[in-house]
Amino acid sequence: MEWLALEFMQRALLAALITGLTAPAIGTYLVQRRLSLLGDGLGHLAVAGVGLAFLTGTAPLPLAVLVCVVGAIAIELLRELGRTSGDVGLAILFYGGLSGGLLLASLAGQGTGTLSAFLFGSLLTINAAELWIIGGLGAVVLLVCLGLLPQLFAVSADEPFARTIGLPVRVYNVLVVALAAVTVTVSMRTVGLLLVSALMVVPVATANHLVIGFRRSMLTAMGLGVIAAVSGTIGSYQFDTAPGALIVVIAIGLFALSWPVSLLLARRHAPVVELTDDQPPRSHEMTEEHPHVHSEGCGHRAVPHGGHVDYIHDGHRHAAHEGHYDEH
Amino acid sequence: MTPAETPAPEPATEPAITAQRVDVVLSGVPIVRRASFEIGLGQTVAVTGNNGSGKTTLMRALLGLVPHRGTVRLFGTELSRFRDWRRIGYVPQRSTILVQQATAREVVASGRLGLRRPLWPAGAADRRAVADALTRVGLADRAQAPFVRLSGGQQQRVLIARALAGEADLMIWDEPLAGVDQATQGVLADVLSDLRRQGTTVVMVLHEPGPFEPLIDRAITLADGRIVADGPFLPAAGGHEVHELPHSHFHETGLEVV
Numbered sequence: 001m002e003w004l005a006l007e008f009m010q011r012a013l014l015a016a017l018i019t020g021l022t023a024p025a026i027g028t029y030l031v032q033r034r035l036s037l038l039g040d041g042l043g044h045l046a047v048a049g050v051g052l053a054f055l056t057g058t059a060p061l062p063l064a065v066l067v068c069v070v071g072a073i074a075i076e077l078l079r080e081l082g083r084t085s086g087d088v089g090l091a092i093l094f095y096g097g098l099s100g101g102l103l104l105a106s107l108a109g110q111g112t113g114t115l116s117a118f119l120f121g122s123l124l125t126i127n128a129a130e131l132w133i134i135g136g137l138g139a140v141v142l143l144v145c146l147g148l149l150p151q152l153f154a155v156s157a158d159e160p161f162a163r164t165i166g167l168p169v170r171v172y173n174v175l176v177v178a179l180a181a182v183t184v185t186v187s188m189r190t191v192g193l194l195l196v197s198a199l200m201v202v203p204v205a206t207a208n209h210l211v212i213g214f215r216r217s218m219l220t221a222m223g224l225g226v227i228a229a230v231s232g233t234i235g236s237y238q239f240d241t242a243p244g245a246l247i248v249v250i251a252i253g254l255f256a257l258s259w260p261v262s263l264l265l266a267r268r269h270a271p272v273v274e275l276t277d278d279q280p281p282r283s284h285e286m287t288e289e290h291p292h293v294h295s296e297g298c299g300h301r302a303v304p305h306g307g308h309v310d311y312i313h314d315g316h317r318h319a320a321h322e323g324h325y326d327e328h
Numbered sequence: 329m330t331p332a333e334t335p336a337p338e339p340a341t342e343p344a345i346t347a348q349r350v351d352v353v354l355s356g357v358p359i360v361r362r363a364s365f366e367i368g369l370g371q372t373v374a375v376t377g378n379n380g381s382g383k384t385t386l387m388r389a390l391l392g393l394v395p396h397r398g399t400v401r402l403f404g405t406e407l408s409r410f411r412d413w414r415r416i417g418y419v420p421q422r423s424t425i426l427v428q429q430a431t432a433r434e435v436v437a438s439g440r441l442g443l444r445r446p447l448w449p450a451g452a453a454d455r456r457a458v459a460d461a462l463t464r465v466g467l468a469d470r471a472q473a474p475f476v477r478l479s480g481g482q483q484q485r486v487l488i489a490r491a492l493a494g495e496a497d498l499m500i501w502d503e504p505l506a507g508v509d510q511a512t513q514g515v516l517a518d519v520l521s522d523l524r525r526q527g528t529t530v531v532m533v534l535h536e537p538g539p540f541e542p543l544i545d546r547a548i549t550l551a552d553g554r555i556v557a558d559g560p561f562l563p564a565a566g567g568h569e570v571h572e573l574p575h576s577h578f579h580e581t582g583l584e585v586v
Contacts, residue, residue, distance in 0.1 A: 032428065147447040155439035156423045164391045165442035165494060166413025203365040212474050 003237055011131050012123045012190075012233050016247070018138035019183075019190040019199065020229030024207075024221035025145040026183045027134065029176050029202030032156040032214070038075075038177065041090055042184040043069040045097035046193050049117045049185070051104030055105035060118065062131055065185045072181035076174050121192035121244030122234060130189060137186050141179050145218070146208060152176060153214050190229065191244035199225055202251040209255075209262035224254055294325070342450050343403030344498045344529040345390060350398035352382070352389045352553075359385040360396070361553040367372075370527045372520070372543055374561060375535045377550035383533040384421065386550065387500055390531075391418055402498070414442035417496030419487045421503055422480065432478065432486045433471040436461055437492035461489040464522070466515045479533060481512035499523065499533035505540070513538045537561070 003009045023039075030038050049064030056063070075090060105115050117125070126134075145152070155162045155172040162169050180200070186252075187196040207220035232247030239246075294300060294311040300318075304308050310317040318325040339361040345367040355412070367373055372472035375383050378469055389396040392407050403415065417439070427435065440454045445492045462468050466487035470478065475486060484504060491499055517539035523530055524543060537544060540562070549557035 031428070034426070111488070150438060150441055150444070150450070151446055153430065153434065154441055157427045157435070157438065158420065159390075159394050160388070160424065161418055161438070161490070162441075163393060164413060164416050164418040164500075165439070166411065167441060212429065212431060212472065214434050217429045263509055280460060321485055 003234075008124055008126070009237060011128065012237075012243070014273060015126050015131060015134050015190050016123060016233040017226060018134055019187040020226035020247075021222050022138045022141045022145075022183045023187055023191075023196060023199040024174070024203040024225035025147055025218060026141060026180050027204045028207075028214075028218040028221055029145070029152055029156050029205045030180060031208075032153070033176070036201045037197065039180060039184055039200040040194075041075075041094040042072055042177075042181050043188075043193035043196055044094040046181075046185045046188060047101030047115070047118070048097040048104065049099035049101070050115065050188075050193075051108070054108035055104045057108075059129075061130055061185065061189075063138070064118075064188065065133075065137065068181040068185045069178050072177040076177040080170065080173065087118050099231070104179060112306075114193040117184055118188045119192050119194050120242060121188065121190050121195070123190050123236070123243040126189050134189070137182050141183055141186075144175060144179055148172070148175075149215060149218070170289050193242045195248045198248040199228070199251060200224045201250070202255050203228065205320070206251075206255040206258045209258040210269055212267070224251070228254060246304045294320065342401075344371070345405070345531065346399070346401040347390065348399040350386070350389060350396050350400060351395045352385050352394055354385070354394065359553055360389060360550075362397075362434030363550075363553075363555050365548060365555065367529060367531060367556060369529055370444040370524075372524055372530045372545045373539070374532060374537060374544045374547045375550065376534055376547055377556075381552055384502055387502055387531070389531060391416065391500060403483060414494060415497040417494050417499045419491050419499070419501040419504060421481050421506070422487060425475075425483075425487070425533060427475050429579055430475050431472050432467060432475050432489075433458060433462065433484075435454040435475050435486050436471075436489045436493050439490035441496055457493050457495065461492040462486075464519055465489045481508040484508050485515065488516065492519070497528060499528055499530040499532070501530065503533050503535065505534065505536065505538050513540075517543065540571075 027039065030036060031260055042300075046068040049067030050060045052067060053060040053063040071093065075093060078089060094153045102112070102115070105112075152175075155164075155167060155169050156176070159169055162172075183200070184193065184196050187193075187199065190196075191199055203221040203224040204217070206224050207217040211217050211220050217328055228251040229247050232250050233243050235250075236240070236243035237247045299313040302311055310319045312318075320326075343366045345365075347366075347429055348364050350360055350363040351358065363386060375386065377383050385394060388394045389400070390400055390407075392400075392410075402410045403412065405412070425435075437450065437454070437458045440450065440457060444450065444454060459468065459471075462471050465488055467482060467485055467489065475483060478486065481531060484507070486506060488501070491501070504516055509517070520530060520540060520543050532540075534540065544561040546559065547557070547561040
């Protein structure tokens with residue numbers, strides 16, 4: 001554990017922790033609004049900010065945040081006006097950002113090598129000033145994502161309804177994409193601009209397998225994001241790999257593991273069916289030999305039925321009765 | 329029909345809804361034409377008409393969700409200046425809502441947001457209102473179930489509970505009975521009957537009145553975007569296939585009301 005004493009490792013772990021918390025938090029709203037790939041596009045846009053910083057000789061992080069936020073707000077307002085016909089307008093903006101960034105960087109005499117620190121992350125070279133910016137912006141993202149959770153949920157789930165209860169829908173929509181832009185740029189040193197989108201979407205998809213409820217799945221996604229980001233950082237130090245790539249691979253590994261777990265959970269949470277024909281059984285009809293014992297969570301659908309609970313088994317309703325099962 | 333006792337929440341001066349010569353044109357196509365009517369406080373009004381007759385669009389225009397020409401006033405205030413949205417309870421068509429993970433309770437809780445301050449946690453009154461709303465539609469035991477896995481009738485009840493949680497004075501329901509089974513229709517009729525007793529104004533798009541029939545004061549019928557009938561709700565004998573409205577001469581134009 002000697003690496004914990006290394007200052008650059010401490011900074012790397014802190015930055016990874018912040019990315020692990022913020023990316024899935026804002027990602028939950030993007031997934032809810034079916035904008036899963038917006039983060040990827042914003043990452044391309046941020047490259048233009050980095051290129052501009054190279055050309056002007058300023059610090060890359062603040063300028064990239066600015067360019068990305070302005071671009072994100074423009075996209076959202078265009079979407080609201082219905083001017084961008086689906087993805088085409090977005091694609092032009094995103095690839096314009098990427099090519100423009102590369103062009104600006106090469107004009108500044110910087111090769112793609114310097115740029116790759118931002119495209120794929122460079123977690124171990126974060127300096128103290130950058131960590132302060134990452135921490136401050138991360139705190140803002142978390143405060144809004146958690147503090148305005150009911151409002152942002154309402155707007156992303158049912159925009160017309162949100163309007164009719166007087167919520168400032170446009171403000172909240174712009175807020176979500178602006179914070180997504182902030183999260184993307186803040187994460188460019190940890191997982192990199194090309195991979196951050198994975199951390200916004202994959203833990204959310206994993207959480208959706210595991211838990212029920214919007215709030216719970218957001219908190220679970222944040223937990224999964226932290227696990228992936230922190231273990232990926234430590235692992236990349238131990239095995240000398242690219243941290244951003246390892247973080248995303250771990251996140252996808254967790255997603256793959258969640259498949260079988262979700263299947264088990266689905267059996268346990270078998271839905272309760274409402275029956276409308278509550279006819280009493282015509283006669284006392286016992287089931288054939290029945291070694292399986294029905295109980296809550298046994299995997300068969302439970303059906304409340306005339307004051308007791310039946311279990312649906314192979315298309316029959318089984319009701320416990322004096323040590324055997326009746327057909328209901 | 330016996331008029332229900334209607335203790336209006338505020339001095340009953342202005343109608344709940346005033347529409348004067350309302351036109352709605354979407355993508356160059358006139359959807360609603362010259363719609364004029366007033367809906368008084370405490371009335372229960374059905375808006376009927378064939379598919380594509382402009383019912384839903386008219387409701388959306390009244391709520392400011394689509395642009396309109398003409399005048400719409402809610403509780404006496406011009407729509408563009410109306411800010412008292414907490415008084416409105418909208419139930420959109422079920423298919424418009426987009427949730428993957430949210431529980432029924434979370435969906436209903438969003439109906440309280442007009443009354444809550446941002447960045448402030450829900451208070452005891454908010455939680456009670458959400459629980460009450462779920463109980464009134466008979467879904468207290470399904471509060472933690474994911475909305476998407478509920479049956480169509482249960483989803484409809486959740487959306488109505490969401491509007492109830494906001495304690496609105498004017499309910500606008502878009503096809504609350506569409507795809508809803510008989511038992512659920514009965515539950516919703518009880519809810520509607522409670523709202524009438526409380527003096528809540530209810531305007532709803534209906535295809536078939538079903539168990540709502542005795543609770544409806546008035547029907548506004550649209551055909552091809554125009555109001556072709558407006559008057560007391562008169563169910564026809566022999567089921568609800570066709571209900572005759574006072575302005576029966578319109579039927580001669582082939583605008584049958586189903």
